[in-house]
Amino acid sequence: MTANGSPPSRYASPPCLAGEVAPDYFDSLAVDPQQAVDVARWRRSERAARLEARAALSVTDRQSLAIAVATSLDAVLARLFPVCRDLVISGYWPIKSELDLRPWMIRLAEKGARLALPVVETPKAPLVFRPWSPGAAMERGHWNIPVPATRETILPDIALAPLVGWDREGYRLGYGGGYFDRTLAAAKRRPFAIGVGLQSAQLATIFPQPHDIRLDAIVTEAGLQWSAS
Template sequence: MAKNNGSEGRYASPPCMAGEIAPDYFDPLGVDPEQACDVARWRRAERVRLRAERQALSVEVRGAVGTALSGHLRDLLADQFGDMRERVFSAYWPIKGEPDLRPLMADLHGRGARVALPLVEVKQSPLVFRRWTPETHMVRGDWNIPVPPPQAEVVTPEVMLAPLVGWDRDGYRLGYGGGYFDRTLAHLSPRPFVIGIGLQAAQLATIYPQPHDSRLDAIITEDGVQVMQMPGQGEEPQERK
């Protein structure tokens, strides 16, 4: 971060408030403060850019992307888990131009999977997962997103989808900046198998991962599936079209 010449301690750009880094899980002693501020500012700008590009897609393109993603996700679930019957599968309700996977949610429910949706019950706390079925009467939750009602069963996911605003080949995710995803993964035990869902065009060279960022197990775009290699398993992710 550049400083003004002749003005010790003052910055050429506005001071970073690290707005997307929640204080309850961000350790300011764990990373260089100026670097963290630069990363936070860059991420904020990339979110605006990538969301605008996603919103500009036509309805037809979004539909084709959703169909392709659903097909790749079915294949990955079959490869990794076989029969999803009785497994808890956490999806998410599409917002802000995200691919619509609700037909796949209904199909998995019909095949015996226990489908759930994440929601915020307490601010700055891990997400809670409530059971969903096609007959569930939805209510408005945080950010006005439809969620299952309070009386719905609370479950712990074995497989969890994560919406991607951006992503990189190392398996790191650029989300919406609230910190809920990483906070939830740090809380869940055992950790679910986490699949990022996003657009191929949203790939970045890196998201500049910070200590609080959690690595995904796989990433799916309309172009195919990328399964991450965990430490000790090799260097390169495995790609399947």
């Protein structure tokens, strides 16, 4: 129970939204509230710096980096998932100068994989995944990100998570909404989660908090950088 007598939320908001979090949210068995607030402040600063650096890259550079990341992903999948036919692979619709991996996804579909995109159907709740294919009808979703217009959902076998930052313990610095962590925590059948991003976004640590969930792998243009196996 929390200090005000209400039950704790199952899916905690991340510390990078500390301004929206009640003081009694923080787990006394893990970190003290001030430490969590300090981490939140540090993450906001690092997130802004990493996003600014990525946005400064030219379109040509981002295209080249996306091709290199796709090559790295091919190598990882060849080792861990040598047969992609009928695998459900969730990617992402690129925003905020993210690397565009949609051409790579389309090539997987040509090999028999089934594609999906993550969707925020309920704010501050786990993501759902809707099937997607090139040319599919789209609509504006949360944050105006295009999402498949269908209401059908699908469970991914592999889910890509775009990285703002990352460390060599398998942790991801994202945009601060906590959606991906909530999704992994709630999953009845957890997908193999691969963080994808830039080698230059590496951090010594993200100072993981109790709700942060390790990825299964981290891939950059330089190849596989971390794996849980």
